[in-house]
Amino acid sequence: xxxxxxxxxxxxxxxxxxxxxxxxxxFFEGIASNVVVKMAAAGAKKSIGSLLDAYVSQxxxxxxxxxxxxxxxxxISQSVVLLPDFTFAMRSEVTIEEMFQMHQAILERHPxxxxxxxxxxxxxxxxGIALFERGIKxxxxxxxxxxxxxxxxxxxxxxxxxxxxCREHKLPVLLHIGPTSPSLDFSFSQPYLIDKAAxxxxxxxxxxxxxxxxxxxxxxxxxxxxxxxxxxxSAFLGSMHAGGWQVALSELFKKNVNxxxxxxxxxxxFRNAGGHKQVMSTxxxxxxPLSNVSMAQRxxxxxxxxRRLLNIDFK
Numbered sequence: 001x002x003x004x005x006x007x008x009x010x011x012x013x014x015x016x017x018x019x020x021x022x023x024x025x026x027f028f029e030g031i032a033s034n035v036v037v038k039m040a041a042a043g044a045k046k047s048i049g050s051l052l053d054a055y056v057s058q059x060x061x062x063x064x065x066x067x068x069x070x071x072x073x074x075x076i077s078q079s080v081v082l083l084p085d086f087t088f089a090m091r092s093e094v095t096i097e098e099m100f101q102m103h104q105a106i107l108e109r110h111p112x113x114x115x116x117x118x119x120x121x122x123x124x125x126x127x128g129i130a131l132f133e134r135g136i137k138x139x140x141x142x143x144x145x146x147x148x149x150x151x152x153x154x155x156x157x158x159x160x161x162x163x164x165x166c167r168e169h170k171l172p173v174l175l176h177i178g179p180t181s182p183s184l185d186f187s188f189s190q191p192y193l194i195d196k197a198a199x200x201x202x203x204x205x206x207x208x209x210x211x212x213x214x215x216x217x218x219x220x221x222x223x224x225x226x227x228x229x230x231x232x233x234s235a236f237l238g239s240m241h242a243g244g245w246q247v248a249l250s251e252l253f254k255k256n257v258n259x260x261x262x263x264x265x266x267x268x269x270f271r272n273a274g275g276h277k278q279v280m281s282t283x284x285x286x287x288x289p290l291s292n293v294s295m296a297q298r299x300x301x302x303x304x305x306x307r308r309l310l311n312i313d314f315k
Contacts, residue, residue, distance in 0.1 A: 004284040005291055006298045012071070012079040013306040014174070014209060014234035014264025017106060018061040018271075022083070022099055026090035028055040030183030058271055064106045067267060068113060074276035078113055080264070080306065081106070082145045082174065082209075085119035089150040089184055096120070097131060104139040115310060117143035117174050121150060122158035129161045136169055142310055146175040148193065149184035154206075155196035163201045172309045174207040174232075178214025191218045198226050205309050207262065210235050212252050220252070223260040230309065231257075234264035237279065246282070249289035258297040262306045 016022075032051035039046050061067060064081070071079060083103050085096050094102070096119075103116050118135040120128040135141040144166055148154050154175045166173055177191045191208050198206050211219035211231025222229045233249065241248035252261070265276065282288060290298050307313075 004281075005286060005288065006284050006295075006302060007075075008299060009303040010074075010076045010263065010280075011303045011306050012076050012265050012267070013207075013262035014232050015067060015079040015081050015267040016084075017064050017081055017103070018059045018066065018268035020056045020059045021062055021093045021102070023059060024086050024090040024092045025052065025056075026183045027086065027181045028052050030181030031055070033182060059268065061268075062102075063109055064114065068110055070267065070276040071113070074280040076276065076280070077303075078115065079267070080115045080117060080143070080174075080310075082117050083119045084145055084147040084150075084176070085121045086147065086150055088121050088123050096124075100131060100135050100139060100141075103141075104135075107140060115142040117141065117145040117172075119145040119147060120162065121147075122152055122156055122162065125158075129165070132162055133165055136165065136171065143171045144173045146173065147180075148175060148177075148188035149180050149186060151185055151188065153188055154194045155200075159197065160200070163197065163204050167201060167204050170311055172205040172207055172230075174209050176210065177208050177219070178210045189214075191215045191222055194229065195222070195226070198222075198229050202228055204228060205230060207232055207309070209264070210266070212236055212249060212261070213239050216248075216252065220255050220257055223257045230260045230262060230305070232262040232264040234266035235269060236265075237269065246289050250292065253289060253293050253297075253301070258293065258300055259305065261301055262309075263302050 029048060029052055032048045035051055036046055036048055083099055086092060087096050100118060107114055107116060118132060118141045120132045122128065144162055146154055175194060177189050179186055194206050205228045208219045208231040212233040213235050219231045223231055236245045236249055239245040239248040284290065
């Protein structure tokens with residue numbers, strides 16, 4: 001792109017495999033229920049069933065092939081693929097152990113393109129700890145993915161054995177914060193719930209997913225005052241800022257925490273906005289949110305911060 005403010009390496013620090021095998025039907029149903037209410041206000045009638053069918057049909061990229069095409073079109077070299085464990089709140093088509101194995105196969109299918117952060121609900125107990133450790137040691141996974149709205153605090157001591165593993169292997173922990181599908185519990189999605197764990201594990205890095213969109217001031221405060229807390233920009237298209245997502249990110253990038261911010265998209269949410277290429281073209285345009293950020297800090301945001309957390313050699 002000739003008008004791009006940034007033409008160097010991009011690592012997407014927050015993606016998912018768009019597969020109905022991994023995402024539970026109840027998750028889609030919750031999202032569809034909100035869409036039905038919104039459409040009804042505009043006088044349009046749409047059933048949850050028809051929307052659910054559409055969501056399922058859009059999530060058939062079981063091997064990550066479509067995601068690779070999107071990345072290539074948008075100039076994204078690598079992505080962090082997140083594997084949430086919804087098991088204790090809603091059922092997926094396959095078990096969490098099968099998801100681990102399938103994500104290992106995706107890594108093998110697309111070598112050097114993905115890093116996997118594996119999700120395990122702490123209520124699995126010793127079996128979950130063993131599964132996570134197997135994912136790290138045998139499958140090559142690079143971090144822990146937590147989904148607290150499934151019903152637990154990220155500072156629950158049941159998670160501490162997982163954090164010990166992350167400390168041992170120098171791996172980051174990424175946790176969902178903010179609203180999600182209405183099928184889940186929002187009370188566990190407050191960013192300050194990570195504070196105790198962040199203090200108890202000062203040498204483990206914690207990433208507040210969607211911190212550029214939800215509870216932004218709280219997330220920025222945590223990143224400013226906790227050396228081991230970071231945030232990502234994922235789902236930035238959904239920002240509720242009055243000026244839109246570009247203004248929201250421009251303001252965020254002025255808050256002196258760019259050394260703590262990871263670029264992330266939350267693919268596959270871009271599908272209905274023209275895909276990665278179209279969104280990235282706007283993101284990287286001359287008047288986009290990076291336009292007033294120094295080139296050194298653009299590199300931090302777009303690749304170097306996540307490289308540092310993953311202990312990847314710098315280019």
